[in-house]
Amino acid sequence: MLTFTPIMTQTPQTPAQLAEQELAKTDNSKPSDTVPVSKAKEEWEMLQRQAIAYSKSTLVPKSYQGANGVSDCIIALDMAARMGANPLMVMQNLYVVQGRPAWSATFLVSCINQCGRYDSLQYEENGDISEEGYAVRAFAHEKASGKRLNGTWITWKMVNDEKWLDKPGSKWKSMPEQMFKYRAAAFWQRIYAPEIGMGFATVEEAHDIGAAPPKSASMTVSLTKAQLAQYVQEVKNGADADEIIEGLEVRFGMPLPAYQKKQIKEAGQER
Secondary structure (H helix, E strand, O other): OOOOOOOOOOOOOOHHHHHHHHHHHHHHOOOOOOOOOOHHHHHHHHHHHHHHHHHOOOOOOHHHOOHHHHHHHHHHHHHHHHHOOOHHHHHHHEEEEOOEEEEOHHHHHHHHHHOOOEOOOEEEEEOOOOOOOOEEEEEEEEOOOOOEEEOOOEEHHHHHHOOOOOOOOOOOOOOHHHHHHHHHHHHHHHHHOHHHHOOOEEHHHHHHOOOOOOOOOOOOOEOOHHHHHHHHHHHHOOOOHHHHHHHHHHHHOOOOOHHHHHHHHHHHHOO
16 A cells, blocks of 8 residues: 655745744854954054053154054044154154144145155245235146146235234245245145145244234244253254254244243253
8 A cells, every 4th residue: 555645835935934934043043152353443452552662662752652652643544544654753753733733835745745646746936035916826736647736825915914924923024935834735625635734734824823912922833842952952962052043943934932042051050
């Protein structure tokens, strides 16, 4: 006698049912013994290790050294990574003007030239600097397209209208040619590569464009403790104090505070 075993048929499942089954498998799966570290956490830990290494170096400014300098090193490293700049350059070129961080114009020009997107920043001049119609603008060619990117014309009319010439300690009277180029470079960078400066003004802009101080106040730019200690040591090692002070004031376009000048000069007397 033949025995027939009935064939059990399965009702086809809908896509929704299949999805529910897959979700159930995922929910019921055995959790891993180790929790994977997120990419963000790995990057943060790496940044901390780098900061600690920099803080132990004697080559970085004093304010970045030691345990108290680790947090400043982290900020400097993050800024350097975003700008594509060397961390040591960032540490040495960030200044505080009226309580706000500011870059030197020469540092920003260096970052523009090294970012790889443009050829070297150049300047176009119209007229003679002694004439009222004199003007300067910065320009560079974009490497990807070859297009020339022109900056804003900086003119004597702009200088006078914005009263940059009248600011206390301004270098527009003593070194106008340099100041025209500094300002033209800063304007170009703000238009075409704002991410490089991270929204910070240049030292020269902070002096000329920033909030006006009381009439009795004199605008100055203060060195950080580490920078001041560096120049004091240079004078102790034989450098000329007056030359250092003059060079810094020309670079920043404004005078140093009297107490910092005094410390630099007194270092020469200790030799």
